Amino acid sequence: MALLELNNIFKTYKIGSVEVHALQGLNTVIKKNEYVSIMGPSGSGKSTLMNVIGCLDTPTEGNYLLDGLTVHSNNSEEAKLDDNKLAEIRNQKIGFVFQTFNLLPRATALHNVELPLIYAGISKKARMEKAHSTLIEVGLGDRMHHKPNELSGGQRQRVAMARALVNNPSIILADEPTGNLDSKTSAEIMVLLDKLHSVGNTIILVTHEHDIAEHAHRIITLLDGKVSEDSKTKNGSKNKLINNNS
Amino acid sequence: MGQLWESFAMAFKDVFANKTRSFLTMLGIIIGILSVSLMGTAISGINNTFENSMEMIGNDVLHLQKYPWFMKGGDWWDFRNRPDMKVEYAEKILQRSKKISFASTEMQNMGNIRYGDNSIQGVFIDAASWQLQFVNSLDLLAGRFYTKAEDRNASKVVVIGYGIKDNLFPNQNPIGEEVRIRGMKYKVIGTLKEQGKFLGLFSFDNMAIIPLRSAYSIFGRRRHMSITLKVREGFEVGEAKEEVRMIMRSIRGLKPAEKDNFAINQQEAFRQQFSAIKMGISGAGFGITALALLVGGIGIMNIMFVSVRERTKEIGIRKALGAKQNIILFQFLSEAVIIAVIGGLIGLSITISLVGLLNKFFVASLSIKLIIISLSVSIITGILSGIVPARKAAKLDPIDAIRYE
Ligand SMILES: Nc1ncnc2c1ncn2[C@@H]1O[C@H](COP(=O)(O)OP(=O)(O)OP(=O)(O)O)[C@@H](O)[C@H]1O
Ligand SMILES: [Mg+2]
Numbered sequence: 001m002a003l004l005e006l007n008n009i010f011k012t013y014k015i016g017s018v019e020v021h022a023l024q025g026l027n028t029v030i031k032k033n034e035y036v037s038i039m040g041p042s043g044s045g046k047s048t049l050m051n052v053i054g055c056l057d058t059p060t061e062g063n064y065l066l067d068g069l070t071v072h073s074n075n076s077e078e079a080k081l082d083d084n085k086l087a088e089i090r091n092q093k094i095g096f097v098f099q100t101f102n103l104l105p106r107a108t109a110l111h112n113v114e115l116p117l118i119y120a121g122i123s124k125k126a127r128m129e130k131a132h133s134t135l136i137e138v139g140l141g142d143r144m145h146h147k148p149n150e151l152s153g154g155q156r157q158r159v160a161m162a163r164a165l166v167n168n169p170s171i172i173l174a175d176e177p178t179g180n181l182d183s184k185t186s187a188e189i190m191v192l193l194d195k196l197h198s199v200g201n202t203i204i205l206v207t208h209e210h211d212i213a214e215h216a217h218r219i220i221t222l223l224d225g226k227v228s229e230d231s232k233t234k235n236g237s238k239n240k241l242i243n244n245n246s
Numbered sequence: 247m248g249q250l251w252e253s254f255a256m257a258f259k260d261v262f263a264n265k266t267r268s269f270l271t272m273l274g275i276i277i278g279i280l281s282v283s284l285m286g287t288a289i290s291g292i293n294n295t296f297e298n299s300m301e302m303i304g305n306d307v308l309h310l311q312k313y314p315w316f317m318k319g320g321d322w323w324d325f326r327n328r329p330d331m332k333v334e335y336a337e338k339i340l341q342r343s344k345k346i347s348f349a350s351t352e353m354q355n356m357g358n359i360r361y362g363d364n365s366i367q368g369v370f371i372d373a374a375s376w377q378l379q380f381v382n383s384l385d386l387l388a389g390r391f392y393t394k395a396e397d398r399n400a401s402k403v404v405v406i407g408y409g410i411k412d413n414l415f416p417n418q419n420p421i422g423e424e425v426r427i428r429g430m431k432y433k434v435i436g437t438l439k440e441q442g443k444f445l446g447l448f449s450f451d452n453m454a455i456i457p458l459r460s461a462y463s464i465f466g467r468r469r470h471m472s473i474t475l476k477v478r479e480g481f482e483v484g485e486a487k488e489e490v491r492m493i494m495r496s497i498r499g500l501k502p503a504e505k506d507n508f509a510i511n512q513q514e515a516f517r518q519q520f521s522a523i524k525m526g527i528s529g530a531g532f533g534i535t536a537l538a539l540l541v542g543g544i545g546i547m548n549i550m551f552v553s554v555r556e557r558t559k560e561i562g563i564r565k566a567l568g569a570k571q572n573i574i575l576f577q578f579l580s581e582a583v584i585i586a587v588i589g590g591l592i593g594l595s596i597t598i599s600l601v602g603l604l605n606k607f608f609v610a611s612l613s614i615k616l617i618i619i620s621l622s623v624s625i626i627t628g629i630l631s632g633i634v635p636a637r638k639a640a641k642l643d644p645i646d647a648i649r650y651e
Contacts (some may be wrong), residue, residue: 052612056566059643087644091568102563102648106263118252119568162566 002065002168004053009062011048011225022048023059024225030204032170035197035235036214038206040222046206047175049222053204054094054173067093067170072108085161092120093118097174101156103148109135109159110144116167134162138192154185163193165201168198172196175206190215247291253573256581261588271549272589274315274542275624278535278592283612283620285531287601288329291610296520299444305513308487310335313503314509316588328507331471333458335497336375339475342493345486347478350378351458353474359406359454360426361414369410370453371427373461374474381476384455387411389421389436400459405436409451427599428464434456476643483512513593517633539623542589546582548633554578561639564649575640582632583625590624630641 013025022045030036038046049056052064055071058080059107062193064072071081071089093115095200096102107189135144135183138158148156157177164172194215197203207213217236221229229246261268309315312328312611338351352374358423376397384391384405392403403425411420420434479488486509494508554561559573592638597612604610 053513054566084572087565087568087570090566096566099647102559102566104560104563106259115564116251116567119564119570119573121249167568179603230329 002028002029003034003067004030004047005063005065007063007065009049009052009064010059011045011052011162012060019104020086022226023224025036026222026226027179028220028230030171030202033197033200033202033220035216036204037216037219037233038204039208039210039213039219039221040139040228043065044222045225046124046222048225050173050175050204050206053171054096055081055089056096058086078203082187087119091116093170094173095167095169097157097164097172097177099176099179101148101160103155103156103159105148105161108145108147109140109151109162112148113162113166116163120167129163130166135159136163138162139142153181154188157181157185157189158192161196165196169201171202171204173204174206177205178207178209180211182225186212247472247559249573250576253577254580257577267549268585269543270634271585272542272592274538274540274545275586275627276542276593276596277587278538278542278624279590279624280539281531282535282623283594283597283616284600285527285535286616286619287612288611289531289603290616291604291608292527294610297517298442300513300516302441302444302450303370303513303516304382304476305514306477306483307491308475308483309478309511312470312472312488313425313512313516315511321371323370327545329498331473331508333471335494336377336473338497339473339490340491342366343486344490345451345489346475346476346483348377348380348476350375350381350474352378352437352472352474353458353461353465353470355461356430357464359410359414361423364414366410366413366452369427369451369462372453372455373458373465375446375458376457378455378474381474383558385439387437387439388419388435391436391455397459401457402430402432402460403435403457404432405438405455407449407451407453408435408439408440409449411437411584412451418552423589427454427456430464432460459535460640476525483514487512487578492546538567539627540588545629546585546628546631547635549585550578550582550632551638553581554635554639557639558642558650559649562644562650566648571640574642575636578636578639579632582636584627586624586628586631587621590621594620 006026006028007103009023009026010021013022019186026049027044038049040046042071048057052059054067055066059072061074062072063070063074063190066089069089073080090096105117110128110131113135117127117130132144135141138161140155140158140162143151143159148159151159161177164174168232172216177193178189190212193203193205203216205212205216213219214235216233218230218232219225256543293449310331312331313325317325331351333351340344340349341621352372355371356363356368357371358392359369372378376392376394386405386410390404391405392401396403406420406425408412414420414425415423420437423434424431425434426432438453443449446541475486475490475559478481490510493507494510495506498507564574594612596619601610601612
């Protein structure tokens with residue numbers, strides 16, 4: 001079943017009179033519980049695509065279906081969702097992991113993880129329980145009350161991953177999650193991502209590094225705002241094999 | 247609901263995370279609320295004092311005098327050239343008037359009173375006819391007032407105020423003792439109850455009352471006299487005043503075209519004067535308050551704009567995680583209101599500590615009503631100055647905001 005469907009997506013930025021075409025007729029379909037890496041040269045539109053998928057940004061043109069919901073459509077006016085509706089979708093269906101972590105600097109790890117639940121309107125008690133267990137899940141049970149500047153880069157990214165996970169999203173979007181980390185910490189983060197995938201999460205990962213990308217089961221390569229290549233990785237073929245056998 | 251509460255709590259934390267800045271931002275509000283609450287308290291205190299003082303004058307008493315209490319413009323020489331009041335007017339008015347029950351002729355002067363080796367300077371000496379006790383409804387602490395006969399015979403007897411009794415006879419019954427007033431021997435026959443100060447200035451307790459005629463030898467017969475008239479119960483003060491005016495015109499033999507050459511003063515004159523003063527105080531207070539609140543409000547608005555800019559990234563993160571526009575709006579609006587209300591509370595507490603000081607001059611207290619008004623004004627100022635920055639925060643584009651460094 002298709003979790004998301006992108007159909008002829010365009011995204012054009014206007015800076016004064018100059019137009020930048022970040023996405024130029026992109027098509028792809030991603031299914032539930034897929035593990036996808038997005039690669040491509042700098043400026044090829046990877047982050048733009050992630051923002052469109054994550055409903056942080058809306059395409060200039062094209063049809064976008066997420067989990068059966070029309071987020072953007074060329075046909076009907078009503079299919080263009082407003083700011084608040086998009087916020088609700090982000091809250092319910094999307095978990096973001098950013099290269100620069102994007103934690104609230106003055107809030108504890110626990111409060112950072114609580115935020116999506118606050119905006120989901122979940123009660124204090126349920127929120128605390130869920131935030132606690134999620135932090136334990138990412139291995140930060142002993143760092144709940146630390147602020148971001150009291151944590152290492154890897155720990156910060158774990159907090160961010162806990163925050164992305166905590167509200168049970170449909171997709172986890174990770175835009176260069178290891179971009180600011182050394183190779184050892186990167187490996188730890190990837191172990192965690194693999195684990196999240198294995199328990200049923202759908203993951204889309206942007207990266208410049210091949211060995212990182214190989215963790216996924218499928219690599220989509222972008223060039224000039226379009227998909228130039230879409231292939232399975234070794235992991236993917238193995239996985240396919242297991243699926244075929246069952 | 248929970249979301250709103252969380253946003254409010256987060257706003258609260260942010261205000262305290264920037265204590266110095268928040269405090270500086272509050273200054274205008276502090277001054278504004280201080281001014282409105284202090285002014286309100288002062289006015290109510292002044293009002294109380296005024297009403298108490300007016301009771302001392304009595305609201306059913308007319309003062310027939312040469313000069314009006316408050317000369318409005320007019321020609322001072324016209325007043326100056328009026329004939330003086332005469333002692334026989336009181337009798338004549340009582341004979342002809344239906345609306346006046348008592349009349350007392352008075353001469354007033356300052357003087358010293360001595361008892362043994364102790365003496366008090368600057369005592370207010372009221373030389374009045376025996377009817378004064380009824381005109382002014384004087385309350386005696388001990389002894390008695392002088393009689394009609396004592397008044398007519400110019401007996402050397404005196405009724406002393408509470409302050410004088412306290413000073414000259416601290417541990418002694420003054421009744422029957424002899425004092426010297428301006429060197430003249432007087433026998434104390436009565437003491438008055440404590441009365442307090444008139445308009446916080448002049449003590450009615452530092453007073454001695456002696457028979458009018460007994461004062462001729464010490465003040466001289468030609469002192470400035472006034473006649474105090476008590477309006478008979480059941481008649482309006484205005485009517486009685488008009489009646490006295492007609493009687494006086496006839497006594498003085500004034501022709502219809504001639505102006506009155508006397509003044510009938512009453513409490514009302516003070517009231518008019520007082521309401522002008524009150525208007526002045528509230529006008530000035532209102533001006534200061536409005537100006538301070540305006541400055542304070544602009545200060546909050548300014549700091550909120552700075553805060554929104556500094557926290558653009560935070561706003562972006564919150565929106566990425568699903569915060570809707572209204573929640574962001576509420577968070578920043580809360581912050582502005584919290585700053586304003588804390589400022590208001592500080593202003594109020596300064597007022598409370600200053601009320602003690604005010605109480606040295608008159609009885610004043612900060613009313614609940616004034617506290618509620620002050621806090622409402624704070625909240626409104628917070629909302630008005632926070633709404634524009636908060637809307638700006640709410641409308642930020644999540645992508646632009648999250649990328650902001
Ligand atoms: N907000 C924006 N305004 C104008 N142009 C933009 C904006 N965001 C992205 N672009 C442009 O769109 C194109 C695609 O940018 P994007 O960030 O998606 O690239 P990317 O593939 O993520 O690159 P990188 O690997 O360097 O992160 C670039 O040419 C970029 O300059
Ligand atoms: Mg990028």
